[in-house]
Amino acid sequence: MKVLETDRLNLRRQTAEDAAFMLELWNDSSWIQNIGDTGVRTVEDARSRIVNGAVEMYEKLGYGFYLVELQDGGIPLGICGFAKRDFLEEPDVGFAFLPRYWGQGYAYEAASAVMEYGKSVLGFTRIAAFTSEKNEPSGKLLEKLGLQFEKLIPYPGSDEMVRLYSVDV
Incomplete structure (x- = not known):
């Protein structure tokens, strides 16, 4: 189901049929380095994670x-989209693209549309985001989207600190 459309992109709900692509994304070295290892190693694992993750969150x-x-x-x-995490008061915006699509403005285009959707359709008044300390490119994109760095916070269940950003919309 298509949710948003931009000049070049469609943003739609994930389905179990996206398992092969998501398996590739979740196992890309940039995902593992900047977001973490999901432990998903097969298409069937990916289907299950989509159904029990994204699809459940939509519902x-x-x-x-x-x-x-x-x-x-x-x-x-x-x-690209939003999550609601227990350790944050507001929903957080996030994005991840395969490296072969970096540097072409896709992440900014998608995230800009998602931010507007959060404000105008979902009624969010404040949006957060976080990145690993080392992920400077994502931090720069968040700032380009209007979010401001607030502080370092501990990421639950790990020793890692993450950079917290937010914006009132």
């Missing part, structure tokens, strides 16, 4: 991480 919250694909040809590039 429970009405939003989640959307699959981002090119309008022309429907080629999947990455994901």
